[in-house]
Amino acid sequence: MKPAILETKDIHVAFNGVKAADGVNLRVGEGEFLAVIGPNGSGKTTLLNICTGYIKPQSGRVCLEGKDITRLGPRAIARRGVARAFQIPQLFSDQRVIDNMMLALAAKDGLWSAIRPLETEARHQEATRLLELVGLADDAKRISRTLPEGHRKLLDIAVAMALKPRLLLLDEPTSGVSVLERFPLMEALMAALRQARITALFVEHDMEVVARYANRVLVWNAGQIMAEGRPDDVFSDARVLERVVGVA
Amino acid sequence: MLNAIIPLLLDSLASAALIFFAAVGLTLVFSVLRVLNVAHGSLYSIGGYVAASACLFIASRQMNPYLSFVALLFSAVFVAAIFGPVVERSLVRWTYGKSEAVQILITFGLFLMLEDLQRMIFGVQSYYEDTPMRLLGTTNLSGVVYLNYQIVLIVMAVAVVVGLRFLIRHTRTGRLMTAVVADREMAQAVGIDTNRIFMLAFSLGVFLAALGGALATPTSGIAPGLGADTMVLAFAVAAIGGLGQIEGAAVASLIVGLARVLAIYVAPELDAVAPYAAMLVVLLIRPYGLFGSTSVRRV
Amino acid sequence: MRTILAAAGILVIAALPLVAPWLQFVLTLAVAKGFAALGVAVLLRAGLISIGHAMFFAASAYGVTFLARLGVNDFAVLLAVSVLAAAAVGAIVGSFLVRYRAIFFAMLNLAVSMVFYALCAKLYGVTGGTDGMPVPIPTIFGISLGEAAFKQVLFYVSLMLIVIVGAAVHRYLDSPLGHALSAVHTNEIRLEYLGIPVWAVLLIAYVISAALAGLGGAIAGFAIGRVVPDFAFWTASGHLVLVAVLGGIGGVPGAFIGAFFLELLHSAAVTVTDAWNLVVGAALIIVIMFLPRGFYGFFEREKASAL
Numbered sequence: 001m002k003p004a005i006l007e008t009k010d011i012h013v014a015f016n017g018v019k020a021a022d023g024v025n026l027r028v029g030e031g032e033f034l035a036v037i038g039p040n041g042s043g044k045t046t047l048l049n050i051c052t053g054y055i056k057p058q059s060g061r062v063c064l065e066g067k068d069i070t071r072l073g074p075r076a077i078a079r080r081g082v083a084r085a086f087q088i089p090q091l092f093s094d095q096r097v098i099d100n101m102m103l104a105l106a107a108k109d110g111l112w113s114a115i116r117p118l119e120t121e122a123r124h125q126e127a128t129r130l131l132e133l134v135g136l137a138d139d140a141k142r143i144s145r146t147l148p149e150g151h152r153k154l155l156d157i158a159v160a161m162a163l164k165p166r167l168l169l170l171d172e173p174t175s176g177v178s179v180l181e182r183f184p185l186m187e188a189l190m191a192a193l194r195q196a197r198i199t200a201l202f203v204e205h206d207m208e209v210v211a212r213y214a215n216r217v218l219v220w221n222a223g224q225i226m227a228e229g230r231p232d233d234v235f236s237d238a239r240v241l242e243r244v245v246g247v248a
Numbered sequence: 249m250l251n252a253i254i255p256l257l258l259d260s261l262a263s264a265a266l267i268f269f270a271a272v273g274l275t276l277v278f279s280v281l282r283v284l285n286v287a288h289g290s291l292y293s294i295g296g297y298v299a300a301s302a303c304l305f306i307a308s309r310q311m312n313p314y315l316s317f318v319a320l321l322f323s324a325v326f327v328a329a330i331f332g333p334v335v336e337r338s339l340v341r342w343t344y345g346k347s348e349a350v351q352i353l354i355t356f357g358l359f360l361m362l363e364d365l366q367r368m369i370f371g372v373q374s375y376y377e378d379t380p381m382r383l384l385g386t387t388n389l390s391g392v393v394y395l396n397y398q399i400v401l402i403v404m405a406v407a408v409v410v411g412l413r414f415l416i417r418h419t420r421t422g423r424l425m426t427a428v429v430a431d432r433e434m435a436q437a438v439g440i441d442t443n444r445i446f447m448l449a450f451s452l453g454v455f456l457a458a459l460g461g462a463l464a465t466p467t468s469g470i471a472p473g474l475g476a477d478t479m480v481l482a483f484a485v486a487a488i489g490g491l492g493q494i495e496g497a498a499v500a501s502l503i504v505g506l507a508r509v510l511a512i513y514v515a516p517e518l519d520a521v522a523p524y525a526a527m528l529v530v531l532l533i534r535p536y537g538l539f540g541s542t543s544v545r546r547v
Numbered sequence: 548m549r550t551i552l553a554a555a556g557i558l559v560i561a562a563l564p565l566v567a568p569w570l571q572f573v574l575t576l577a578v579a580k581g582f583a584a585l586g587v588a589v590l591l592r593a594g595l596i597s598i599g600h601a602m603f604f605a606a607s608a609y610g611v612t613f614l615a616r617l618g619v620n621d622f623a624v625l626l627a628v629s630v631l632a633a634a635a636v637g638a639i640v641g642s643f644l645v646r647y648r649a650i651f652f653a654m655l656n657l658a659v660s661m662v663f664y665a666l667c668a669k670l671y672g673v674t675g676g677t678d679g680m681p682v683p684i685p686t687i688f689g690i691s692l693g694e695a696a697f698k699q700v701l702f703y704v705s706l707m708l709i710v711i712v713g714a715a716v717h718r719y720l721d722s723p724l725g726h727a728l729s730a731v732h733t734n735e736i737r738l739e740y741l742g743i744p745v746w747a748v749l750l751i752a753y754v755i756s757a758a759l760a761g762l763g764g765a766i767a768g769f770a771i772g773r774v775v776p777d778f779a780f781w782t783a784s785g786h787l788v789l790v791a792v793l794g795g796i797g798g799v800p801g802a803f804i805g806a807f808f809l810e811l812l813h814s815a816a817v818t819v820t821d822a823w824n825l826v827v828g829a830a831l832i833i834v835i836m837f838l839p840r841g842f843y844g845f846f847e848r849e850k851a852s853a854l
Contacts, residue, residue: 052740078742090737092730099726106723107741117721163741284650286785342836348649349596353792353835356785360828368822476782480661487654520665527658532643535651 264505269460279492289479295458332451490540586759599656608768633761679775
């Protein structure tokens with residue numbers, strides 16, 4: 001068994017009595033590509049909020065490479081190598097696409113210069129490389145507000161990648177991305193993750209994407225892990241089929 | 249002992265009443281329109297100018313001096329009728345849904361214009377017209393002399409609190425206002441004429457400001473710069489109570505009134521500092537004011 | 548191209564007093580307000596509106612008189628130390644205020660500045676009360692000058708400072724920290740998730756903006772020869788925001804364009820009407836409604852539409 005990069009131990013969270021996480025023990029192994037699936041409103045995004053310190057669990061612990069990060073906020077956790085792409089893209093929408101990227105790169109290596117410009121040769125190259133990866137190189141100079149929703153989503157992922165994280169959390173990476181672009185995007189993403197040795201946890205709705213790219217699937221239902229295992233095993237589980245995959 | 253405390257208490261309450269009049273309209277407008285009206289203080293001073301002019305007119309024509317009480321009230325109605333709908337329709341309405349910076353700047357522009365308008369119409373001299381206060385006379389209670397007008401101010405302030413509560417809880421317009429405050433889009437969706445509510449609420453705010461100015465004139469007179477001074481005071485009180493909280497403004501007025509009077513008795517040079525110091529302390533501990541609340545942004 | 552325009556603008560302003568000597572005072576004051584408005588504009592980039600920056604303007608001018616009273620008489624030292632004092636006040640106030648946003652940020656700045664104003668007006672023994680205090684004419688590198696000569700030097704030094712400080716602020720705004728500052732306006736959540744401490748970004752901006760307001764205040768104190776509590780009154784803060792917005796918050800030139808425009812218009816308008824505030828108030832409303840990017844937006848419009 002590979003060493004765990006992220007572990008949660010008996011996490012409990014409730015909003016106004018509604019249980020969003022009810023004793024969750026989650027383990028993400030080094031180099032894994034773990035998919036989390038589950039019906040709408042089952043608390044999948046809450047799971048990501050907990051893992052990144054945006055929500056503090058009422059009880060339980062979150063550990064990153066064995067160290068307790070339960071009480072840390074999103075900023076501290078980000079600095080420890082966890083990056084996140086959001087379901088609704090979180091961008092600096094008044095700034096250019098390339099500036100979004102370069103600010104992320106600067107956050108990693110040199111924010112504290114008030115004198116040297118944001119745009120350096122190295123940053124520009126790296127930003128362009130990542131934009132090419134997600135297919136946004138042609139949009140580099142656009143103001144990110146003006147991008148179509150699918151492209152905003154791609155930029156959001158590229159920004160998270162720019163942090164060169166150890167662990168990448170993706171919240172429905174392919175939602176809002178057109179069907180034609182879905183698989184090319186996933187291929188590029190997988191290649192990049194492998195190349196940079198980034199572990200990833202992704203929440204996903206598209207079962208085809210899950211079946212093809214995840215090496216492990218975790219089924220989330222009503223704040224609990226209902227099943228987990230290899231994609232083919234999980235998808236052949238009758239309970240899962242009924243609850244999550246539905247008639248499809 | 250009691251002889252020392254009662255005047256202090258009465259002074260505080262009367263001071264609180266005047267402060268409350270300055271602040272309540274501001275907080276009401278903020279709660280319904282979500283706009284912080286920087287020109288609020290000017291509407292207060294315009295109310296004062298109009299009331300003083302009306303009282304002076306009554307005195308000069310040797311009319312029944314008791315008419316000045318009517319004049320105080322009608323000045324406020326007059327100012328509200330002139331400025332309320334026009335300002336809301338032309339300027340404030342344009343800022344709905346825009347950033348606070350835009351709202352503050354637009355109303356600051358209005359403030360600058362109103363300050364000059366007052367100077368052009370009423371000149372730069374001070375007005376002292378205390379007929380209403382003299383008419384009511386004084387009461388002598390165990391050797392201490394009280395102004396009856398102070399009592400009237402306190403009663404009026406309580407009446408405004410009760411009246412607003414009644415308006416908001418028990419009238420149709422008030423319930424519609426509550427609905428708009430709770431969820432503006434939902435209110436629009438169910439067919440409430442939000443524009444009408446905004447105009448009414450803004451005019452009511454102007455009325456309360458002008459009434460405050462009118463009621464303050466007999467005791468403290470009126471001079472250029474009053475609008476700017478009142479504005480920050482109203483701001484401080486509204487912020488202490490929690491922006492948009494009417495009862496909060498009432499409690500905050502009591503706190504500030506007491507702080508001011510205490511300062512006058514103990515350290516007179518700190519009189520003007522007291523309201524802002526109180527505001528600072530409260531906001532640093534409770535940024536949304538004593539009665540305020542906030543909603544958290546969700547991912 | 549824009550550098551040439553800016554250089555030409557500065558040269559024209561430098562030459563104006565040769566034609567009309569009375570303009571020198573007006574223009575020096577415009578530079579002073581321009582610096583302070585630039586400070587306000589820095590914070591506006593993060594979407595934060597401060598109705599209290601006149602406090603730093605006044606604090607620095609008071610700082611000059613206090614230092615002068617202690618026997619410091621050198622222009623450069625007075626200017627530098629009072630700006631540092633304003634920055635220090637900014638660091639203290641800022642460390643409390645950068646947690647707040649929107650209207651609460653605006654209000655707390657107002658509250659702090661009004662406490663400052665009231666103290667200046669009331670502590671007669673220290674600040675001279677509402678009469679204020681005189682700002683002496685300092686020596687420049689040991690040379691004592693007459694009033695007229697000093698004011699002339701002050702004017703040209705201020706113009707030079709526009710170039711130097713303006714370039715520095717421009718670089719700051721283009722640096723990672725400057726971009727992070729604008730990013731606060733659009734998406735704080737993403738900033739936190741990038742591991743960027745928003746409070747530190749804002750505190751640095753707050754200190755810079757306080758220092759800029761302080762620089763303006765010191766220049767104004769020297770030019771006027773007196774500092775009074777009204778320097779810190781909230782309407783003065785409002786005017787600084789107004790200058791920043793009229794000029795356009797898009798870049799460094801905006802604040803100065805706004806300040807020169809307003810001060811020149813003012814000196815022209817007083818000969819015609821005394822309803823100056825009426826004119827400015829109406830202008831402010833019109834600019835916000837119809838020119839959301841300010842006057843500076845005129846110059847930038849072409850670039851914006853090309854995107």
